[in-house]
Amino acid sequence: xxxxxxxxKYIQPLAVPGAGIVVATPSGMNQYAxxxxxxxxxxxxxLPPTPFWAYDDGSGLGGQAGSFGMAVVAQSxxxxxxxxxxxxxxxxxxxxxxxxxxTPLGNHVRMMTHLHGGFVNADSDGNPAIMPNGFGxxxxxxxxxxxxxxxxxxxxxxxxxxxxxxxxxxxSRGWPQLISFATSTTPGRSLTQSVSRAERTKFxx
Numbered sequence: 001x002x003x004x005x006x007x008x009k010y011i012q013p014l015a016v017p018g019a020g021i022v023v024a025t026p027s028g029m030n031q032y033a034x035x036x037x038x039x040x041x042x043x044x045x046x047l048p049p050t051p052f053w054a055y056d057d058g059s060g061l062g063g064q065a066g067s068f069g070m071a072v073v074a075q076s077x078x079x080x081x082x083x084x085x086x087x088x089x090x091x092x093x094x095x096x097x098x099x100x101x102x103t104p105l106g107n108h109v110r111m112m113t114h115l116h117g118g119f120v121n122a123d124s125d126g127n128p129a130i131m132p133n134g135f136g137x138x139x140x141x142x143x144x145x146x147x148x149x150x151x152x153x154x155x156x157x158x159x160x161x162x163x164x165x166x167x168x169x170x171x172s173r174g175w176p177q178l179i180s181f182a183t184s185t186t187p188g189r190s191l192t193q194s195v196s197r198a199e200r201t202k203f204x205x
Contacts, residue, residue, distance in 0.1 A: 020065035114162030
């Protein structure tokens with residue numbers, strides 16, 4: 001049987017957008033600019049801080065709780081232009097034991113962001129088959145998210161690193177990595193109403 005956790009359960013409030021999950025601030029009209037950087041967050045009151053790679057909109061992630069990333073609130077039918085600038089280390093740290101036989105540039109950190117479930121052009125998809133070397137420290141990835149209807153109705157999507165090899169390695173072993181989410185609303189509905197409706201449709205249709 002698996003060892004029982006000695007951590008006390010249910011002693012932290014559930015994080016929601018605006019209270020534990022930072023809602024990103026636009027950098028311009030229908031534009032967002034994120035910096036990829038390393039932070040540390042305490043995941044439980046009885047645990048020391050854990051290192052994370054995160055997306056920062058320039059706010060310093062003040063108010064963020066635990067492992068939750070930033071939220072981008074968009075509207076269906078209105079396109080967004082987003083930039084992701086890497087301020088990550090030049091080399092992978094020891095806590096990310098990457099197999100350098102499979103990475104494009106050895107132990108050099110290379111990233112690219114992918115909107116999971118997004119309907120986008122190939123050059124905005126964060127596809128390692130198109131750009132195998134990804135983006136390194138100081139580089140900026142610029143993407144265009146159409147949010148067009150009917151392909152992208154109100155829903156909850158998530159954006160994350162999609163670089164060759166490290167992406168799958170982190171997921172398979174449960175390591176903290178660059179993950180945030182984007183939600184789109186529909187005209188006349190609040191954020192809560194649109195997300196609730198999208199989730200009910202997704203899981204109960």
